[in-house]
Amino acid sequence: MGFYEKYLQFRDFDFESFFKKVTDNDVLRIIQKDGVNEMEFLALLSPKGEKYLEPMAEKSQRLTLQHFGKIIFLYTPMYLANYCANQCVYCSFNVENRISRKKLTLGEVEKEAGIIAGEGIRHILILTGESRKHTPVSYIKSCIEILKKYFHSVTIEIYPLDRDEYKELIDSGVDGLTIYQEVYNEKTYKALHLKGPKKDYGYRMDAPERACMSGMRSVNIGTLLGLDNFIKESFFMGLHAQYLQNKYPGTEMSISLPRLRPHVGVFEPECRVSDKSLVQLIIAMRLFMPRLGITLSTRENAVFRDNLIGLGITKMSAGSKTEVGGYALKERTEGQFDISDTRNVEKIKAAIYKKGYQPVFKDWQNI
């Protein structure tokens, strides 16, 4: 059974009636208890839950401290290419968008790697647009060979792969996968992904599971916040993370919380996810899955990111560029989205220390 069967259990669930039944006492009781089940998680995400952010945050902070310590892990993304075969209405890399397209040569990958590693970064996340033709697995492998010389951990955020392809990349040195479902609501998914292989909702949904089956050390999933109803999407993401964690306990699970940012194109989000809602999601996730990694990217602004340290976040990107060749090359391309936190690694490091936490650059070593 894949996660889709779990999704179907709740696809037609009457969320509104459930929310009406959630009482203040329910929320308070859930916050106090050890272990939160899926319906309790939904109650924490509910409008009623929003009234109790402070006690929820206190519990979230305690659990995060207990399981991760006073630590924030850091990484940096590197865009290898922005060629894409898909037409996703919300993304700058959309095949229909007339942006300049680029793929790094191996020499350019090395230049970018040198600059990023020089900042002290030891974990790199490599990204591409979703074009097998322009960035085949063989190209990714060649890049990994170079990146291994500069970084202790190489993780990927590329188009979904078959199980044996994930295994191939693991054998060549990849230890983590990031892949977002983007939107769990199947109807919305179909409406927003107009063309290209990404139209296949099920293949994408099963990608993290295929990676787990291949022995991927860490898997990070997410939903693009703003594409559909915030609470329902957050709930499905939580269920997906829990499903994978229970079935593949050997894989370290984490989630990302990307809110839609300005991009090339005219798409307007279905809903605006407020800061308050994002905090509610982070702390509800922490209560639901105490050992879950929670990643926050530079999509969010510096002040908000600093305030989130200590509430449940475990990993942050630093010094990020979302353009291909953004670190070393003079030639400019459009980024996938706009960066909000533009601080360099040193500044982010200082901000983490200021909050009484330690920025950790190395948390794995290719063995």
Add this chain to the structure above:
Amino acid sequence: MKDKLVIGGRELKNRLFIGTGKFSNNRIIPDVIKKSGAEVITVALRRIDFGSAEENMLNYIPEDCILMPNTSGARNADEAVRIAKLARASGCGNWIKIEVISDNKYLLPDNFETVKATEILAKDGFVVLPYMSPDLMAAKRIKEAGAAAVMPLGAPIGTNKGLKTKELVKIIVDEISLPVIVDAGLGKPSEAAECMEIGVAAVLVNTAIATAGNPAVMAEAFKLAVKAGRKAYLSGCGTTNEFANASSPLTGFL
């Protein structure tokens, strides 16, 4: 008679071992070690950044301490062995704390894989201290495999719940002729004392110290508790009774 703890041929004066993860700043570590008096310090190889002067945790550990790298991140015996060998090749010495965890939900160790890794590494000349779930049969296998000590958990890592496994640990203390070191789960100094009172040889503490309001002071509190517990054990703890013992017993005239 002198109360000696000898592991891997090294005589240790202090029975509190310290972990180095979870601190808000590596710069705190030297003071924590000093106040705790700890001689054995564990560091996850996955976290050691040998190429960075500032981030390299080893720079914060005094040279006279015994470095005990651990295999955190290993999901099976093979990975644990590879991490251990990498640690030794990187100059971290030949002590190794085996951690094999294939369960990221509860972080409980895999005793089967731990036995396998112990056997390989002990034969290869390592001083092997395996972290384990407190199971007597597994402890016996670990001893036969050549371990220098056994390290049963008091409660799951990071939970600060205390010595929840007391009965099982006590059986291991009674039956295994190796130093038994309770590792993981201890949240308060009194719980460290409780371990020592039942005859545990030493305890390893990380989360409770690293996440304390004042880690150095908490480290000292643990040191004192460990000493108190050990003294209590050596002196022979009094028995507990279900009923009060009258100081003028009814049958005192007999």
